[in-house]
Amino acid sequence: MSLRLVSAALLCVAVTVALAWAVLDRPLPEENLPDRVAAAMPESGVDHPVTAVLLNFRSYDTLLEIAVLLLAVVVALALREAQPDQPEAMGLDNPLLRAVMAWLLPLILIVAGFLLWAGSYQPGGAFQAGSVLAAAGVLLRLAGVTTAWLDNATLMRAGLALGLLTFLGVGLLVMIPGAPFLTYPLEYAGTLILVIELTLTLSIGLTLISLFRLTPPYADDPDEAREQAGKTP
Amino acid sequence: MSGLLGATALLLAPGVPLALGVLWGVPRLRRHIGPIAPWAAVPALLLALFGTPGETVELSWLLFGGYLGLTDTTRVFLFFTALIWFAAGIHGRGHLAEGDHCERFCVFWLFTLAGNIGLIVALDVALFYTSFALMTFAAYGLIVHDQNEIAQRAGRVYLVLAVLGEALILMGLLLAARATAVPLLPMLAQLPQAIAGAPERDLIIASLWLGFGVKAGLPLLHFSLPLAYGAAPVPVAAALAGAMIKAGLLGWLVTLPLGFVGLQHWGVIIMLTGLFAAFAAALIGVNQKQPRIVLAYSSISQMGLISVGIGAWVYAPELGPLLAVAITVFALHHSLAKAALFLGTEVVRHRTRRPVLWLWIGLGIPALALAGLMPSGLVAKASLKYGLLADAPVPEVWSYLPLLLGLAAIGTTALMARHLWLLRLEAGRDEAQPTAWHGWALITAATVLSILLLPLWGIEVPWMAAVGGLADALWPVAAGLVLAALAWRWLRPLPIPPADVLVLLTPLPGLALRAGQALGVTGPAVRRVLRNLEAKALERYRRADHRLGRFTEQLWRRDASLLFALLLAVVALVSIRIA
Amino acid sequence: MSGALVFAWSGVLLFGLGLFGFIAHRHLLRRLLAFNIMGSGSFLVLVGLAQDGRGVDPVPHAMVITGIVVAVASTALALVVFRRWYRASGRTDLPEDT
Amino acid sequence: MIGLWSVPLLFALPLALGILSLLVTPAWRPRLIFVGLPLLTLASVDVLARLVLEGPRIYELGGWEAPLGINLVVDGLAVGMILMTTLVASLCALYARVYLRDYPASSSFFWPLLWLLWAGMNGIWLAEDIFNLYVGLEVMGLAAVGMVALRATPQALAAAMRYLLAALLGSLAYLLGVALLYATYGTLSMAGLQEAAAPNATTHVALALIILGLLLKTALFPLHAWLPPAHGGALTPVSALLSALVIKGSFYILMRIWLVLGPEVTPIFTAQLLGVLGAGAVFYGGWMAWRQHHLKQLVAYSTVAQIGYLFLFFPLVTGTGPEAARLAWDGTLMMLVAHALAKAALFLSAGNLILAVGSTQISHLVGISRFRPMSLFSFGLAGVSLMGLPPSGGFTGKWLLLHSAILSDQWWWLIVLFLGGLLSAAYIFKVFRMSFREGPQIDRSITPPLTLDVTALILASASILIGLTAHLPLFWLRLGSAFGAG
Incomplete structure (x- = not known):
């Protein structure tokens, strides 16, 4: 047990105590944001408050959040190594997985659709649905199934960009009558949010799948890793 | 001179060399600037001959606002400064227009000249100090121009003393400016009275006297003068000895609480x-x-x-x-x-x-x-x-x-x-x-x-x-x-x-030399020993510095998150205590 | 003491533990895990403190969802860099850290 | 109402360009700047014109008023930062277009990262919502990490990894601070916080978390360790962007939050501590910069030192008179812009010199003054500003800070300002001395394209000009701030 670890432990305890104190000492807020959310719900175009906050009241946050996801993919693309992908290298040689996939895939798609649809009145929404979609992609990949459209770079990139582009486009289009950025007109709010959610689901799913696929291949042996690295300039 | 003409002349005097210096940045023009550089002092000379004291120009867009003008005293200073720069420029045409590194020489020349004239026609403290510093630091480029050992040494001594002087002047001016009515834009004319009444009067006078004294060759602050005059090209030495040394004097005249x-x-x-x-x-x-x-x-x-x-x-x-x-x-x-x-x-x-x-x-x-x-x-x-x-x-x-x-x-x-x-x-x-x-x-x-x-x-x-x-x-x-x-x-x-x-100021080698000579050891032998010792000390210092640098760097790098936690704990707990 | 504070305190505890892990470990994967634990701690504080008897506050929920997406993206990015680093150097930690 | 287009365009446009540059072929990616730069410049200038003509305003995104929705604040400070970003990033982009031709592998993904970085920065300058700032910080931070990693050499990857870890830790601390503030005040809007803020333990702990998180991202000594490898090792335009703009993002947030919470809440102890750390940064960074043998490492350590000056803002603005606080504000912003x-x-220009001699070693610069006077001239002009010599922006900033320190009777900061200037002079002259020395090392040099020299020269001249004409920018920067337009 080095001095470093002891001091680290002591400091973390101190930080935790300070935080706990802060939590205990907290005065209750005077501002009542939930009430405001509830009051504005009828104008939001959806029935579930979390979705309303995410995609209407604070939709700008969500826009930037999608940008963060896209960023991760860009960096992954930039750091992809020169060697060609070997799809079979990632697949686990497991016939059972392939067999189960045939059953699971439709189910996963249905669940994703349901989550997306549910978002408007109960917990759920684009990110949750997108994650489930991505899970399907990962499973496919693990099972060694290759699909042509997943390997098509142009199509893939278009899919990645679709969500953010739609979001931005809607945000800018609604400005034409003179409203601020991302102000949905009341009568179209529900539709617009649904369109955004749909495209976001697709893009988020694709983003997560490509993040999984783009990660540099794994080598167990450091020496081997170094060797491989040496080969690729 | 009528108002508009006078104002134009006031602007042109420091403006022409400055503008030429800036134009030098365009590579294509450089060749043409060298031959006309000596004439850059002419507007200032004309201003000194025909200008009227009392006229002022306000430059509201500059810094915090600037004022240019002439007084009875500065007109004389402007006259001989411009004349010397002009004559030295003609004399040094070879340096300015041809020869090794003439382009570099030319740009430093122009900026030094602009600073020297600017400080004479400046009426407010900020512009005065800015011009003074411009002159001081641009002159460094002129002094080291010949690039031999002597010039390098002269430049080094000059730079150290110049920085010291600038710091002292800045301190004095700041303290003095604080005592004036408008601390952000004090006029030079207000300084003497403000200093006379300031609580830190002695400190201000000391720093201004010593600060300008670096330029004016005050004993013990004068080393840079002989070295620089000996090392710089002759026209530069003439400008240094004729014009720039008087900038220090002018500094005394306009700031000290005389009268x-x-x-x-x-x-x-x-x-x-x-x-x-x-x-x-x-x-x-x-x-x-x-x-x-x-x-x-x-x-x-x-x-x-x-x-x-x-x-x-x-x-x-x-x-x-x-x-x-x-x-x-x-x-x-x-x-x-x-x-x-x-x-x-x-x-x-x-x-x-x-x-x-x-x-x-x-x-x-x-x-x-x-x-x-x-x-x-x-x-x-x-x-x-x-x-x-x-x-x-x-x-x-x-x-x-x-x-x-x-x-x-x-x-x-x-x-x-x-x-x-x-x-x-x-x-x-x-x-x-x-x-x-x-x-x-x-x-x-x-x-x-x-x-x-x-x-x-x-x-x-x-x-x-x-x-x-x-x-x-x-x-x-x-x-x-x-x-x-x-x-x-x-x-x-x-x-x-x-x-x-x-x-x-570096007494040890000299003393050792004397002592060695007294003991009958020849100078070169003592010198060799000294050089050896110096090299060893330098090496040891270098190694210690290297070790310290690497140690601290590793510390910050390895324990960044630990430091983060430490600072977080300190700031959070202390501010809770205060609350 | 309301039940809500239990969540917040758990969050605080997770944050503290994560911080310790982040300092103590050298293996980059472990540090990333520690980061994720810290993240969960913050999210728990965010949600836990919002329950103050005035009903459910949807704003922190939305914030947490955003936060999770950001954390996922950051983790993915970190993994990409880490894997590439591992392949280039054969190290699982950063140079000068040991 | 057409004019309001320019505000959202400031982040929407770079975002859109970021996506577009991902979709087009690599050859077309650099060319997008010819669309993007004019449009962004137009939008920035329009925002400035509106600020000057119509005064500061709040922009309600989605039409929702502040605590419910997210607002943008278009005041002098935000607009000043936007213009600074537009100027610096545009010139860096022009530089990169030429520079990256030698790095085809890295160049294709530089462009989407640049646009996303730009969007993140403009998002931060405009944000009025502390959670939105968190997301903006992440966009900016991750884009910056990506840019550092672009080279994909082991050194670059290690630097990126270290940077990423620091950025992640910082963001989480900031997020937890935001969580505590939200729990205490029920609002994320700065205006709401300003109204409600009161000194209590929760606020103090939240403030501590936010400060530390942002310090880590700003790389204030002693938390600066990630900066030199990241900034010194990256591609030249990336180094410039990171050092000039990115670290300012987190400092800007800290400055805003500090002023929002107000003098009743912000403890003097913390302010002084920040000042002391700043002084440490000035000395330590200066010393380390002086010791470096690699040109870009020297410049990177100089950033560590220069950050220190910015943190003198806190002791000078907390618990001092209104005049001293106003001077501190003016001085800090002048330092910030001049440093950028x-x-x-x-x-x-360091990149140009390296390109010319083909080595990053300072000792290899011997005699370069004969061949690349222009690159050296830009280096010198920028150095003048860093040293704080008149009439540069660095001088004006220090002059104002000096005044503020004298007015608030905190003379010890004068020592920092003076000695810091001497230290910067030491490391700048170290480069100069080498380049003026005549030596046998090189007898010729590679001539970099003219664009590279010109962009550096424009930036260097701007750093001098901003000091000469400080009056107007400072007046604009004060618009809509607590320091009034007086």
């Missing part, structure tokens, strides 16, 4: 320092072996005489009007003469192998002027004496001042004799760069004639006292010449290095 |  309160202790300190400089510099100077360094010590000595005047003014404000004239006249006289002497050093080397008579007459004129025999020197010395002895409640001791000034003149004469002697030895000795002697001729003529301009500008010159003082001026010259003749016959110069006390 | 311009110029 507001009598500050006896400061007066005595400044006068004593001035007298010390006047004599010590002459004593060191006559032992030098290089004409330009002899001239540098002469400058220090002459600035010491001017310091006496300033000290007297600080001591007794009543003397103000007379001393103001005396100092201005003295500055004019000394700058032109000194610039002529500097330019002459190169003319004589290049011009001919066997110097002809008229050349020596030309070289003799400024030397005689400095010694006090030409009209300008006569008037300058007389007006200084006249100012010092005017009717004011001063101590009895002051009656000895004329005698002391006379003794100082002996030193000056000896210095001039030494200079001309060395020059004779050097004449035609080596091939110097061909130079335009017109610049030298111009400035030599100005040495004789410029004194006639003073009445035109309404400066009352004590002609009668000057004529009456002719006898007083003769005996020191005679004595100096006799001394010089004696010395030439029987004395050998002492080995005093150009930077004199600077060598003493 | 000068540091970008310094990195770009």
Whole structure:
């Protein structure tokens, strides 16, 4: 047990105590944001408050959040190594997985659709649905199934960009009558949010799948890793 | 001059060199800027000749707002500064337009010139300081221009002292500005009164006196002068010795609380320092072996005489009007003469192998002027004496001042004799760069004639006292010449290095050398041992520095998150405690 | 003491533990895991403190969803860089850290 | 109402360009700047014109008023930062277009990252919502990490990884601070916080978390360790962007939050501590910069030192008189802008020098003054600003800070300002001395394309000009701030 670890432990305890104190000492807020959310719900175009906050009241946050996801993919693309992908290298040689996939895939798609649809009145929404979609992609990949459209770079990139582009486009289009950025007109709010959610689901799913696929291949042996690295300039 | 014309002239004076310097950034124009660079000082010269004091230009867009203008004093300063830069520029056409690194030389030249003129026409503190600093730092590029060991050393010493001086000036100006009505945009004219009433008066005066003293060659802050004058190209040395040294003087004149309160202790300190400089510099100077360094010590000595005047003014404000004239006249006289002497050093080397008579007459004129025999020197010395002895409640001791000034003149004469002697030895000795002697001729003529301009500008010159003082001026010259003749016959110069006390500042090697010699070990052997020791110490320092650097870097890098937690805990817990 | 504070305190505890892990470990994968634990701690504080008897506050929920997406993206990015680093150097920790 | 287009365009446009540059072929990616730069410049200038003509305003995104929705604040400070970003990033982009031709592998993904970085920065400058700031910080931070990693050499990857870890830790601390503030005040809007803020333990702990998180991202000594490898090792335009702009993002947030919470809440102890750490940064960074042998490492350590000056803002603005606080505000912003311009110029001209001699070693610069006077001139001009010599922006900033320190009777910061200037002079002259020395090392140099020299020169001149004409920018920067437009 080095001095470093002891001091680290002591400091973390101190930080935790300070935080706990802060939590205990907290005065209750005077501002009542939930009430405001509830009051504005009828104008939001959806029935579930979390979705309303995410995609209407604070939709700008969500826009930037999608940008963060896209960023991760860009960096992954930039750091992809020169060697060609070997799809079979990632697949686990497991016939059972392939067999189960045939059953699971439709189910996963249905669940994703349901989550997306549910978002408007109960917990759920684009990110949750997108994650489930991505899970399907990962499973496919693990099972060694290759699909042509997943390997098509142009199509893939278009899919990645679709969500953010739609979001931005809607945000800018609604400005034409003179409203601020991302102000949905009341009568179209529900539709617009649904369109955004749909495209976001697709893009988020694709983003997560490509993040999984783009990660540099794994080598167990450091020496081997170094060797491989040496080969690729 | 009418308002608009005057305002334009005020802007053009510093603006033309500045604009040329900026245009230098365009590579295609560079070739054309060199040949016209000498003429960049002409607008300032015209302004000095035809401008009207009292006119001002406001530059509201600049910094926090800036003001340009002329006063009775600054007009004279502007005149000789511009003239010297012009003459030096003509003289140094070779440096500016052709030759090695002429483009670099040219840009530093223009910026130094812009700074020098800018500080004279500036009316507010910010612009004054900015120009002063521009001049100081751009001049570094001129001093190291030749890039040999000597120039590098001179540049290094100059830079260290310049930074020190700038810091002192900035501190003084800031403290003084705080005492004025508008601390963000104080006018120079308000400074003396503000300083006189400021609580930190002594601190401000000390920092300004010392800060400007770096430029004006105050004893113990003067090392950079001999080194720089010896190392820089001749036209630069002329500008340094003629124009830039007076920027320090101007700094004293415009900032020190002259004429507001009598500050006896400061007066005595400044006068004593001035007298010390006047004599010590002459004593060191006559032992030098290089004409330009002899001239540098002469400058220090002459600035010491001017310091006496300033000290007297600080001591007794009543003397103000007379001393103001005396100092201005003295500055004019000394700058032109000194610039002529500097330019002459190169003319004589290049011009001919066997110097002809008229050349020596030309070289003799400024030397005689400095010694006090030409009209300008006569008037300058007389007006200084006249100012010092005017009717004011001063101590009895002051009656000895004329005698002391006379003794100082002996030193000056000896210095001039030494200079001309060395020059004779050097004449035609080596091939110097061909130079335009017109610049030298111009400035030599100005040495004789410029004194006639003073009445035109309404400066009352004590002609009668000057004529009456002719006898007083003769005996020191005679004595100096006799001394010089004696010395030439029987004395050998002492080995005093150009930077004199600077060598003493690193006493250990010198002491060890002496001790070794006393013990009978030869100089080179001691030197070798010393160099060895130095190398070892340096190596050890380097290793320690390396180790410390690597250790701290690793610490911050390895334990960044630990430090983060530490700071977080401290800030959170302490601020909870405070709450 | 309301039940809500239990969640917040758990969050605080997770944050503290994560911080310790982040400092103590050298293996980059472990540090990433520690980061994720810290993240969960912050999210728990965010949600836990919002329950103050005035009903459910949807704003922190939305914030947490955004936060999770950001955390997922950052983790993915970190993994990409880490894997590439591992392949280039064969190290699982950063140079100068040990 | 057409004019309001420009506000959202400031982040929407770079986002859109980021996506577009991902969709087009690599050859077309650099060319997008010819669309993007004019449009962004137009939008920035429009925002400035509106600020000057119509005064500061709040922009309600989605039409929802502040605590419910997210607002943008278009005041002098935000607009000043936007203009600074537009100027520096545009010139860096022009530089990169030429520079990256030698790095085809890295160049294709530089462009999407640049646009996303730009969007993140503009998002931060405009944000009025502390959670939105968190997301903006992440966009900016991750884009910056990606840019550092672009080279994909082991050194670059290690630097990126270290940077990423610091950025992640910082963001989480910030997020937890935001969580505590939200729990205490029920609002994320700065205006709401300003109204409600009161000194209590929760606020103090939240503030501590936010400060530390942002310090880590700003790389204030002693948390600066990630900066030199990341900034010194990256591609030259990336170094310039990172040093000039990215670290300012987190400092900007800290400055805003500090002022929002107000003097009743912000503890003097913390303010002084920040000042002391700043002083430490000035000295330590200066010393380390002086010790470096690699040109870009020297410049990177100079950033560590220069960050220190910015943190003198906190002791000078907390618990001092209104005049001293106003001077501190003016001085800090002048330092910030001048440093952004000068540091970008310094990195770009250092890149040119390296390109010319083909080595990153300072000792290999011997005699370069003969061949590349222009690159050296830009380096010198930027150096003048960093040293704080008149008439540069660095001088004006220090002058104002000096005044503020004198007015608030905190003379010890004067020492920091003076000695810091001497230290910067030492390391700048170290480069100069080498380049003016005549030596046998090189007899010729590679001539970099003119664009590279010109962009560096423009930035360097701007860092001087901003000091000469400080009056107007400072007046604009004060619009809508607590320091009024007086």
